Amino acid sequence: MPFSLRDATPSDLSAIAEIYRESVLNGVASYEIIPPSESEMASRFSANTSLGYPYIAAVDENGALLGYAYASAFRTRPAYRWIVEDSIYLAPAARGLGIGRALLTALISRCTELGFRQMVAIVGGAHPASIALHRALGFEETGLLKGTGYKHGRWLDTMIMQRPLGDGKDSDPNPSVYPGTLFEG
Template sequence: MPTLLRDASPSDLESITAIYRESVLNGVASYEISPPELSEMAARFSAITGQGYPYIAAVDDENRLLGYAYASSFRTRPAYRWMVEDSIYLGPEARGKGIGRLLLHELIERCTSLGFRQMAAVIGGAHPASIALHRSAGFEETGRLKGTGYKHGKWLDTMIMQRALGAGSSTDPDPTTYPGTLFNG
C-alpha cells in the first residue's frame, strides 16, 4: 500500500470524519461516545490548523485518505506552549501496515522544526498497539490514570507517554523558532 504524507486540507474532512466516526463507535482511542458531525470536525480542523499546528494526511496512490495525525496544545496556559499532544487515527484497512509510524515520525519532525520541546501522547484505553507505536518512536511511559473512561461496557485506563523534541528541557527554548500564531499570551 504505497503511502504519501501531505498536509491535510478541508477537502479531506469527509474522510477524516468517517475515520474518526469509526474510531469513536468501535475503538477506545477517543472517549467520545457519539461521533461528531462534519461541521464539528471542520471547526476542530480550523481551530488546530488556524493556530499553526501540523495536521497531516496519509493517502494512497489514488489520493484516498488512509489516516491522519495532528498536534495540538497539551494545555492552554502559556507555560505549556512548548509542549504538544499528538493524535493519530487510521482507517481499519490501514491498521498494522506502518502508516501510523509514518504519521507519527512526520509529526515529530514537524513539531521539532516548529520549536516545540516535548510531545505527549494521551492514550485512551491504554491501547497496546498505540503504546507500542509510541514506544518505538522514543516515547516513555510517564503515568497511567486508572478508570478514566467508561466505554463499550468497561472501565478504561489512560496511558500518558512523553518524548523530548530537539533539545527537550536541557536548554531554554528559542522564542524566535516558535510560531507566532500560537499562544499570543
C-alpha cells in the same frame, strides 16, 4: 499498500470525519461516545491549523485518505506553549501497515522544526498497539490513569507518554522559532 504523506486540507474533512466516526463507535482511542459531525470536525481542523499546528494526511496512490495525525496544544496556559499533544487515527484497512508510524514520525519532525520541546501522547484505553508505536518512536510512559473512561461496557485506563523534541528541557526555548498565536505574552 503504497501510500504517501501530505498536509491535510479541508477537502479531506469528509474522510477524516468518517475515520474518526469509526474510531469513536468501535474503538477506545477516543473517549467520545457520539461521533462529531463533519462541521464539528471542520471547526476542530480549522482551530488547529489556523494556529500553525501540523495536520498530516496519509493517502493511497489514488488519493484516498488512509489516516491522519495532528498536533494540538497540550494545555492552553502560556507556560505549556512548548508542549504539543499528538493524535493519530487510521482507517481500519490501514492498520498494522506502518502508516501510523510514518504519520507519527512526520509529526515529530514537523513539531521539532516548529520549535516545540515535548510531545505528549494520551493513549485512550491504554491501547497496546498505540503504546508500542509510541515507545518505538522514543516516548516513555510517564503515568497511568486507572479507570478514567467508561466505554463499550467497561472501564478503560489512560496511558500518558512523553517524548522530548529537539533539546527537550536541556536548553531554553527560542520564542522567535515558534511565536504561536495561541499564546500571548
